[in-house]
Amino acid sequence: EDQVTQSPEALRLQEGESSSLNCSYTVSGLRGLFWYRQDPGKGPEFLFTLYSAGEEKEKERLKATLTKKESFLHITAPKPEDSATYLCAVQALYNFNKFYFGSGTKLNVKP
Amino acid sequence: DTAVSQTPKYLVTQMGNDKSIKCEQNLGHDTMYWYKQDSKKFLKIMFSYNNKELIINETVPNRFSPKSPDKAHLNLHINSLELGDSAVYFCASSQGGLAEVSDTQYFGPGTRLTVL
Numbered sequence: 001e002d003q004v005t006q007s008p009e010a011l012r013l014q015e016g017e018s019s020s021l022n023c024s025y026t027v028s029g030l031r032g033l034f035w036y037r038q039d040p041g042k043g044p045e046f047l048f049t050l051y052s053a054g055e056e057k058e059k060e061r062l063k064a065t066l067t068k069k070e071s072f073l074h075i076t077a078p079k080p081e082d083s084a085t086y087l088c089a090v091q092a093l094y095n096f097n098k099f100y101f102g103s104g105t106k107l108n109v110k111p
Numbered sequence: 112d113t114a115v116s117q118t119p120k121y122l123v124t125q126m127g128n129d130k131s132i133k134c135e136q137n138l139g140h141d142t143m144y145w146y147k148q149d150s151k152k153f154l155k156i157m158f159s160y161n162n163k164e165l166i167i168n169e170t171v172p173n174r175f176s177p178k179s180p181d182k183a184h185l186n187l188h189i190n191s192l193e194l195g196d197s198a199v200y201f202c203a204s205s206q207g208g209l210a211e212v213s214d215t216q217y218f219g220p221g222t223r224l225t226v227l
Binding site for chain 2: 031032034036038041042043044045046049085087089091097098099101102103104106
């Protein structure tokens, strides 16, 4: 069964304390893996797309990496404004290109 | 300019009522989606339309009926609302097309539905 699992569910960091979020997936064929940021009361906001194992993308303090079975979102020296829920989604190559979302990691960065 | 917009933002109603949520995108995308997000933040796809044609119809009660009058609009009508329908509903759009390599979805702000 196609599914996406994110860990941890919640993560509390001090400002400047780097860490990583994990997204593991099982899907019959991967078309793409997506990371989104969701702030309270808002819709998910697109961050990155990764297509193949070994690929990396960076944006400010965030770096996303992809292996055959999982993706990591590395946060370097986070700031309080990085606090949000980070969602991972995979798009299946088959099954009408359907998207499967994980339940997210809620990140809280304390000043 | 708002890329994907939804109305209303909040919807509070009684059990048994019928309600609609509207969605519009001005990105020129071919594919639109409805998602339901439960209290645990889990986003689950309900429907997907490509150029006004239904592509994905998950196991959703038939009280939920999507309608796409044109490729820029996808509305969601819900009949006989139940307590379990309370959630946040998100509309999204993407360039779409089965041949596309990149299919980034852009989400609306969500509609918080509360059924009393």
